[in-house]
Amino acid sequence: MRIALDAMGTDAAPAVEVEGALRALNELEDDIELVLVGDPDRIREELERHGASDTPRLTIHPATQRVSADDPPASVLRKKPDSSIVVGLKLHKAGDVDAFVSAGSTGAVMAASLFVLRPLPGVERPSVGTFFPTRRSPTLLLDAGTNVDCKPRQLVQFAHLGRVYMADVLGVESPRIGLLNIGEEPTKGDERAQETFSLLQEDEGLHFVGNIEGRDVLEGPCDVLVADGFVGNVLLKFYESVAQFILGLVRDELADTVDSPPLDSVTRLLDYSEYGGAPLLGVNGVTIICHGGSPPKAIRNAIRVAAQAVRSDMVADMAAELDA
Amino acid sequence: MRIALDAMGTDAAPAVEVEGALRALNELEDDIELVLVGDPDRIREELERHGASDTPRLTIHPATQRVSADDPPASVLRKKPDSSIVVGLKLHKAGDVDAFVSAGSTGAVMAASLFVLRPLPGVERPSVGTFFPTRRSPTLLLDAGTNVDCKPRQLVQFAHLGRVYMADVLGVESPRIGLLNIGEEPTKGDERAQETFSLLQEDEGLHFVGNIEGRDVLEGPCDVLVADGFVGNVLLKFYESVAQFILGLVRDELADTVDSPPLDSVTRLLDYSEYGGAPLLGVNGVTIICHGGSPPKAIRNAIRVAAQAVRSDMVADMAAELDA
Structure with a gap:
């Protein structure tokens, strides 16, 4: 090739x-x-x-x-x-x-x-997928800022694009699809989230695992995290900065105790270069x-x-x- | 009293x-x-x-x-x-x-x-404000999940409620109002964010400092961060979990080097009990x-x-x- x-x-x-x-x-x-x-x-x-x-x-x-x-x-x-x-x-x-x-x-x-x-x-709206490091394998976030004001049916398209990507490129069997939301129940969230939940649940071609709250994202409960690009982008950019913020606090705190604290695993986990770029799907x-x-x-x-x-x-x- | x-x-x-x-x-x-x-x-x-x-x-x-x-x-x-x-x-x-x-x-x-x-x-919609630890003083996030599908004018009401709270209760002089968004320019974001930007900018009663991106939130660029409760809630819950996640990684990494690493300042910063509860505004x-x-x-x-x-x-x- x-x-x-x-x-x-x-x-x-x-x-x-x-x-x-x-x-x-x-x-x-x-x-x-x-x-x-x-x-x-x-x-x-x-x-x-x-x-x-x-x-x-x-x-x-x-x-x-x-x-x-x-x-x-x-x-x-x-x-x-x-x-x-x-x-x-x-x-x-x-x-x-x-x-x-x-x-x-x-x-x-x-x-x-x-x-x-x-x-x-x-x-309708091709989307740039971005990987999100978690405790388990990285989660593909779709959309991460390319598309805002998405319709529920467009979020379902993201789910399918992400599903094929994770299956074909990452070799994930039956990729788990999650919907970023502010509660677990189907009735939680804004209008878009509620309607998207219904569509994802009815879709027999998807392995939909339900709503994923902000606090659960890092547990790696899904392989593809579906979101409107507005909240996806806020979350992604915040993640990048908060990791550096906490690491900075930790380094300051440890400065008197350990010379150059060995934080390799943390740094590696958060190193985007491991993930090989963002696919336009x-x-x-x-x-x-x-x-x-x-x-x-x-x-x-x-x-x-x-x-x-x-x-x-x-x-x-x-x-x-x-x-x- | x-x-x-x-x-x-x-x-x-x-x-x-x-x-x-x-x-x-x-x-x-x-x-x-x-x-x-x-x-x-x-x-x-x-x-x-x-x-x-x-x-x-x-x-x-x-x-x-x-x-x-x-x-x-x-x-x-x-x-x-x-x-x-x-x-x-x-x-x-x-x-x-x-x-x-x-x-x-x-x-x-x-x-x-x-x-x-x-x-x-x-x-129109009273809102529960939540404090968000930053590098500088804590930021009041409005809304943090109480109200979703907010109209731009309702977000402007949040800005005023937050302004008075920060001035009266925290003694902040001329509280800075920021709008959570996915880019700095006025034209960035979804329809709601764009329209809210205009309203905030026109409002002479507010010290509006512009759009705040996810990556900038922790720098503490504003005293009141205005957001729809959907993205606000995702951000807040994610923050709570990511701090624990990174601290967990750090502790694991340091386990061989230092007994019980002294991470007090980090833990204290993230300790919600310091902030004295969430006001219903x-x-x-x-x-x-x-x-x-x-x-x-x-x-x-x-x-x-x-x-x-x-x-x-x-x-x-x-x-x-x-x-x-």
Whole structure:
């Protein structure tokens, strides 16, 4: 399979991307071929730095433009048609590659993916899924801020997208679907939550485990946590900050007792780079989006995830599941 | 002033209430008189245990019934008219006491307060405020789950209620009002957040500091955080659980290095009993609600808060502010 990697996405592009690509080729299955999309001179420079100018299964595809955080996402396609994001996605659309990985601006990657790849039939609002570390395995939060003011039926679509993703890419058997809510009973919550509860419960294609309260999320009671993007985004951003906040308090408190307290397991659990990027779910293709501050390991892991999505026929499975 | 204390509210009633009351009388201003409402025999028993049978400024007012967690809140007034909650609130309504403190079921205390004390003119939905520990001073979260599907104008009412509370009871000069949202710009968020932003910004009676994202909440950028009760409740419950989760990870990690790591400052910061209960804001009276699992210190602190609300004429100030 061939995967296009936007080489110009991270804050330290293309150094991070090149290193991540080389690690992926070295460490992952050898049916993976990578196409680095971006400034050929800069990419070659980085390859040389690694003594990797003639790496098998790695090619370069030129793109002269680069999307910045200041570019309005909706204008990228028109204003930067030769950007690494647009060029990479067009390679995917044309069938030259099977997936696209980018650490560029989430909004731009999402908008361009929607336009170039198009939503799958039956999907009103494609959604970027984000992993949420828990006591058990990570939970896929859908939606995490891409879509607000969602209708109950759209939340049910998220549940199906998440179900296929967890089954195909993570290998979870019968993924458990939970609904973020403010009480356990079906009658709890706002109007949207109550109506969504009914729809999820009636849906025989889903393993719905019920309402999940804020206090229960970290127990890992579900594999896919369905939420409107407003509350999902608040929760996700708060999680990132509260972990750092508590760790900071702990470090201060322990400063007199222990030199550099060994908090590795905590730090590792909360390290997003372990999770391999956020999948854009519901488009006719595989797009994996990484943080702009990603280290090479995160790029490598995103490539691993993209490969698994391709290998499992995720897009075909989603199309079959949603187009009912 | 006289404050009625529901003596039958906590899980360990009336032992905890009696101890909290004695601490309050001992430690707080001596213009406070307490009326313990509940089973006189049980209350006297507890007073005797403390050798405090003849405590000045403490009287007992009998109530033969007790509200349990199983009683539907809406039926308490009708089914348990002689419960400590209803009796205490009626003392307040009649002007025999100036405030009411209870650690009974939040739903029941709230429903009975609404019915007996009535909402203030201009307040559509009274709201239970909850304190949120931050790096700076605690933030008052309004709403924390009492009211979902709120209209923008109702969120603005919360802002005013919170403003008066923070100014009168906490002595905060020009309390900063923030709106929980998923981005900083005015155009971010769902429809409700966008419209609320406009209303808050136009309101000359409020010191509105703008949108607060999930990641910024813990920096303490505002004194009052306005939110619909759905997202507010998810955030609050998540906060309680994530702190325990991270502390648990830290303890496990440090177990080999330090015996019982000294995490006092963290534990203290997250100890709700410091905050003295949650005020029910927007009714024509002072109701302070404590956790059912409150220790005596939390009861004492709730009495302190109630006294400050009375002393500052909080209800009159809210009435003046809202009835515009």
